[in-house]
Amino acid sequence: MIKAPYNFVPLSEKVFFPPWAEQVSHDIPFSDGESGEIEIKITAKSPIFIRNHEVDNSDDNLYYTDKNGKQISTEFCNHINSQTGAKEFYIPATSVKGMVKNILEIISFSKIQTSDKKFAYRNFDELYYKQKLLNNTDNIHMGWLYSCGGDWCIEDLGQSNGGNNRIKYTDMALAKKDVIQSRKDAYSKYKLTNYINPITDDGVIVFTGKVGREKTREFIFPMSDINNPIYRYQSDDSVIKNFREAYYLGTPNENDLWKKLFSKRFKKGEHIPIFFLKNQQQEVESFGLSQLYKLPYKYSIADGIGSHANNSEKVDFAETIFGYSKSLNNKVKSLKGRVQFSHLKLSNDKTPMSKIQKTLSTPRAGYFPMYSKDGNSMDTNYIISGWKRYPVHNNANEEKDTNANKDMLTHFSPLPSGSIFKGKIRFHNLRETEIGALYKSLLLDGDDDSICYSLGMAKPYGFGKIKIELDLPKLKKEKDPYIDTFENTMNEESNWNDGKPFKDWKSSEQLQELLAMMRPYRDDYLTYGEKNQKGYEYYGQFKRTSNRRKRLNYTQSSNINEETQVPKSRKKISKPTQVRKLAEELGINANEILKFASEENIDIENEYSFLQQDMVDTIKKYLGNA
Known part of the structure; x- marks a missing residue:
């Protein structure tokens, strides 16, 4: 509980x-x-x-x-x-x-x-998230987001092909030393470096993931092309509103990357790398700043309040x-x-x-x-x-x-x-x-x-x-x-x-x-759940709750809480058992999985539910073992 x-x-x-x-x-x-x-x-x-x-x-x-x-x-x-x-x-x-x-x-x-806003989430246990993103990486598109005459424009660069548009650092070594910077320095400035890949066409290396963690590869975004499809949206269109709400734009909790870098670039009309999904009408359905971005929920808050929303005009x-x-x-x-x-x-x-x-x-x-x-x-x-x-x-x-x-x-x-x-x-x-x-x-x-x-x-x-x-x-x-x-x-x-x-x-x-x-x-x-050093509740608690799908009313929880419970101490481990187990199944080093988590901005300590058997194929794709 x-x-x-x-x-x-x-x-x-x-x-x-x-x-x-x-x-x-x-x-x-x-x-x-x-x-x-x-x-x-x-x-x-x-x-x-x-x-x-x-x-x-x-x-x-x-x-x-x-x-x-x-x-x-x-x-x-x-x-x-x-x-x-x-x-x-x-x-x-x-x-x-x-x-x-x-x-x-x-x-x-x-x-x-x-x-009537929609929240966004990233939960690897949720069937809807798996269907839309996690097990659907072949259909995730890469794109350039930029400001165009007060509107939001998205240039479609094509599908990301499940991570095949990525380049290994060993390949990067073929480039000039003064072009490729250290990852930590590159991320701190979020430098988009023009790089001629000896294998593919001209592209831009986009540094993603967490600062200070070793990575094996980065995304290559193709250069802008006048023949690429362009999608134009006004700021009050739902796809833009959902993005703004997912990254808390314009609020005290605004996404750090957007606030410190992308906001200024967007205002100048410069290109920002994004990933997005299309709907059946071949329009942008949702987008984010990483491949496994936070996905907007299907329904809004107002959809969950029934008659409280249906009679908004009444007093x-x-x-x-x-x-x-x-x-x-x-x-x-x-x-x-x-x-x-x-x-x-x-x-x-x-x-x-x-x-x-x-x-x-x-x-x-x-x-x-x-x-x-x-x-x-x-x-x-x-x-x-x-x-x-x-x-x-x-x-x-x-x-x-x-x-x-x-x-x-x-x-x-x-x-x-x-x-x-x-x-x-x-x-x-x-x-x-x-x-x-x-x-x-x-x-x-x-x-x-x-x-x-x-x-x-x-x-x-x-x-x-x-x-x-x-x-x-x-x-x-x-x-x-x-x-x-x-x-x-x-x-x-x-x-x-x-x-x-x-x-x-x-x-x-x-x-x-x-x-x-x-x-x-x-x-x-009357306290928050156990927290780690970053102040977040342990993801394991979230996972157990979401699987049980039951929230107790206060009077119910008060009754069961009459028993004295002794808090269990937690051991902090750098490589959870689930990581080692999956590494054995894949026949790879556990560090490879940790690198995968780093690439996708996943905190192992909080969000390790993605390490399940049904994720093996997806992880293989990311690690180049498919």
């Missing part, structure tokens, strides 16, 4: 659309509409941190420089009092609003908000209260929210703690065993796991991640447990059931004092555990009747389009899973 500090509240099968949604107006009050002001107090039950929006570089302790050279504040969100000159810490209104809105979305069965409960802005038929439709939050100012004399360093990167959503409800990947009909949440911890882990790469560490100075923040929530013209939904979102603990909310950064390590206290306004009724009205609304048959309501909202899977994750649980099971 893979452990993780996060889990999911499953999506409701149906989305609730309030019958009165289209009647909302800021000018015409509802007959049962009321307005009021709630005083809210948040008490931190563990250290809490929300990063400041500005960098104060007057003191080295107030910021750090990340791997991209960007200065990042380590301070809690604050502003300078114009009268006293003192720093005053506060929780931004947007942070509290986001927390409350997410709770309300879940308990009111509102739509989950997602993008759900959360949108009715908090407002929205959406584009429909090239027209923007919007509604201002009827609930406003103030900043919550620190009201006691707590001061920031010493700087803490933690690894806050998380598995990406392309890791389908954790993000798919039934274990199916995005290449089959699937349902996403639901609303991602971080279960509340008993205690925060404040220790530095000593084994982590320093470039992956996030620095921050949280405010300590016991910090108290106070502010206001104002609402205007809310109906009785809407007030009940707002109250319920803020008072989920009820009589259960163990339930806590979570807010801010580093939640995977137990930071940001909070309790909420309210001073409610004097309205027509006390709070309980409003909450009862909301619950009755969720159970009322006439409020559902298909006339089939949830029989008991209180016992719904969504509410029970949410409450379970708000009760502190064993900290040792």
Whole structure:
């Protein structure tokens, strides 16, 4: 079982659309509409941190420089009092609003908000990946990618022939010494060296693979030719969007090779070597920067949310209260929210703690065993796991991640447990059931004092555990009747389009899973899976999970986790048993397989599942033994 500090509240099968949604107006009050002001107090039950929006570089302790050279504040969100000159810490209104809105979305069965993007993956165990790339190398094309008048152009250089377009270093020795550079130097500059192969036509040697590892061969890309087919795409075409998303272009996680080299070359119109597949229409279906590139999933995120996506034009409960802005038929439709939050100012004399360093990167959503409800990947009909949440911890882990790469560490100075923040929530013209939904979102603990909310950064390590206290306004009724009205609304048959309501909202899977994750649980099971020195989860864990294709709900995993488990130590081996075994079957040295892995950017320690019997023919092709 893979452990993780996060889990999911499953999506409701149906989305609730309030019958009165289209009647909302800021000018015409509802007959049962009321307005009021709630005083809210948040008490931190563990250290809490929300990063400041500005960098104060007057003191080295107030910021750090990340791997991209960007200065990042380590301070809690604050502003300078114009009268006293003192720093005053506060929780931004947007942070509290986001927390409350997410709770309300879940308990009111509102739509989950997602993008229609496609993730990309490289999994040698997946049948779809094997069929499309791994066992189909003869049909992989080589090409030149370049910018053409604001569009993306791909020149088809023909099929890569399963690796036959590669040249051995022994052949390279025939060339002039000043033409062929050392591999490490060539890769660091990604030098595309014009080289006259004594066996083939003129071509360009393209250095691929990992830096600093010995290789036996490189790809030869033919020179550009006016007779070659050219495919032209606009930036919003799906094949380009899929490439941009696979390599995270324009995001903080942008592919290093693209960011440091290819981005500049592309803007200049220079040629970039790529590999691609064609579809039945002989158009480019997908492409990447290596022969076994990350392949876009067949389905997008929106395909996995069912009715949540099919009714995007309708207004759900959360949108009715908090407002929205959406584009429909090239027209923007919007509604201002009827609930406003103030900043919550620190009201006691707590001061920031010493700087803490933690690894806050998380598995990406392309890791389908954790993000798919039934274990199916995005290449089959699937349902996403639901609303991602971080279960509340008993205690925060404040220790530095000593084994982590320093470039992956996030620095921050949280405010300590016991910090108290106070502010206001104002609402205007809310109906009785809407007030009940707002109250319920803020008072989920009820009589259960163990339930806590979570807010801010580093939640995977137990930071940001909070309790909420309210001073409610004097309205027509006390709070309980409003909450009862909301619950009755969720159970009322006439409020559902298909006339089939949830029989008991209180016992719904969504509410029970949410409450379970708000009760502190064993900290040792709210951690990421075992990691290697690079910070990645062991691929073996991923493989076992993907084969089992089953993700446990939080309540299920909590039950089986009652047993005490002793973590097993792992031995780090340079040549896994699988490598040696396959080398014996092929009658070659194990180093040849390691070189093959290097050529294809495969990390043996994490991704050794390709070393299976059904891969023998493919490996032989790559190693020139076919």
